[in-house]
Amino acid sequence: MSFKSTALESLPHQFIDAEKVFNLRDVGGWDAADGKKVRTGRVFRSDNLGMVTEADVDLLVNRLGVRHVIDLRRAEEWEVAGRFPETPGVEFHHFELLHVRWEAIGREYPEGADVVPFLRQRYSGMFESGYRSVRDSLDVIASGEPVLFHCMAGKDRTGLVAAALLSVLGVDEADIAADYALSNVGIARWRAWRDANLGKPAAESGLTTPAEAMAATIAEMKERFGSMRDYVRATGFDRAEALREQLLH
Template sequence: MTVETLPQQFIHADKIFNLRDIGGWDAAGGAKVKTGQVFRSDNLGMVTEADRDLLVNRLGVRHVIDLRRGPELEQAGRFPDVDGVEFHHFELLHVTWEDIDLGIDASASHEEVVRFLRQRYSGMYEAGYKAIRDSLDVIATGEPVLFHCMAGKDRTGLVAAALLSVLGVSEEDIAADYELSMVGIRRWRAWRDANMGKPANEGGLTTPAEAMLETLQEMKSRFGSMPAYVAATGFDRSEALRSQLLE
């Protein structure tokens, strides 16, 4: 996929494949989510000098939130120390998927994937609530923020969904934002195949919009609404978020 054909949310980088602006979505009351303030991405362990310049100097990122487990940081690397950029490690706690033997892999049916992801995501929201709260606290400072995990789809997608819910973005658009990660995954796989070789068996799952829609419905059944869930995490700056990120 060429730079010219990337969806508008994407920002081209050398070795960041799922980098995009979370802004631009319609919100409640005719508002829009501001662009240029909050970004989401995949792993930053391979960033080039040009990527670092893009994030720090062109996008103005002042906070990087890493949602991964400690061993993932050690194995895949992390965003380097840069003057003026604060690094936050907020592990989004969850049972590792490798330890769940339900026969869900790249050959699973669409329905099986959606059910598996809904179950995992709703569980991650509860187990990892502190990372959700702490990430939103950093975003509420009003300084440009980038948050990420490994592929930038699951843990990153949950923080994005919580944030967009507080901002009044529709569930359909939240699910559309989530589904865009498949573009990033395809870009990563193309680079990997060209530079590291194609694996015999493709790992990882897709990001069907239905998985996020069903997750949001599940959280509504548990908490009444996604904003109510966010409040239950202890986050109390929702008005500040709306004031800073809506236009």
Template sequence: MTIETLPRQFHDAEKIFNLRDVGGWAADGGRTVRTGRVFRSDNVGRPTEADLDLLVNRLGIRHVIDLRRAEEWEVAGRFPEVEGVEFHHFELLHVRWENIGRPYPEGAATVPFLRQRYSGMLESGYQAVRDSLDVIAGGEPVLFHCMAGKDRTGLVAASLLSVLGVGEEDIAADYALSNHGIARWKRWRDEHLGKPATESGLTTPAEAMLETLAEMRERFGSMGEYVTATGFDRAEELRELLLD
């Protein structure tokens, strides 16, 4: 899959497979989320020189937010020290999925499993959501990421887009775009590391995000009210910054 065949949000990198712009979505009042300001991705712990040039020089990223556990750096690295780029570690706290005691479900059971995990992660990891939005509200170009760029990253993106007034269907569509990034990573993995005998947990069905948003409405009234409950109080500032 080449950059020409990917959705417009994606940027082509050598060893970052799910890198894309969070902007471009329609928001309330006929406005549009500004592009070129906020980016999301999978792991950026081992970028090539070309990747760093893309992130720092071409996209102009000045803040990198890592939502992972620090111990994940031992396996996949962390963003290198680069002059002019500030690194932030905001671990999005949650119960580790591997400790839940049951295998990752397949088929129809995937959506309720993800909705349960995601709503729990939004509650336990609220500080990472708040702190990430606070950095974004600072006004400089930001990249936030986790490992695959779909779960923890997807929840921060959903929180941001909700504050900006993007509709739930589009928030779910943004989340589902990770399927393209995961497909790119799988092809690279199979070619360079070998295809595993089995794999699971690498899908982002839009329904999982829609159900998560519905549950957060039930718990908090709306995702916007959830974000307020985290202690984030710069919503108007964020809208002025990121809406055209």
């Protein structure tokens, strides 16, 4: 069942409509450095792929041409939510983006203005503890074959890899934050499916992606490393030129 028409009247152009993937979108299309643009149809991001239907696999593999799937989650998350099925022609990569689990922090997910500093603190810490995952993901993307990377909701771990990638490509910080904020649309689509199929919970969990949170995170990483590009270089990723050659036009 498609949720393009049932959850929202229309989707931002970055979104790709699938049956049971709600935050699937193309990372390309943004303006980049030197008057270039990020190529579309090469790199995709999404939420959990554990519920994909046959039609979804056909969409990803045969229509979008995905040849690499990068799962940024903990392996035990697969037991709860599943993982992308073994599929001929698709290489599966497990690059867990290491971080202190949010549920172990001992703080409730904040509301209102408090969510921005909360996410900035979480994200900057995740960039440091999960640097190997960022580096390895960019290495696969630099291979030149179509790639999809994802986590659970497609907003936090996925958002950090997307921010690192777009920074290397010279995308403006405001656009990187705007790309991150689009996950609010994907979350709304997932909630519409959940409410219709599983029932609406008594209390809504805190899932939100304000652009200000990514902007604040980038600002903090600049304080720590000098720039996001310098951070990516510090992870050990050394194929930035190849990445730009592959993905800019």
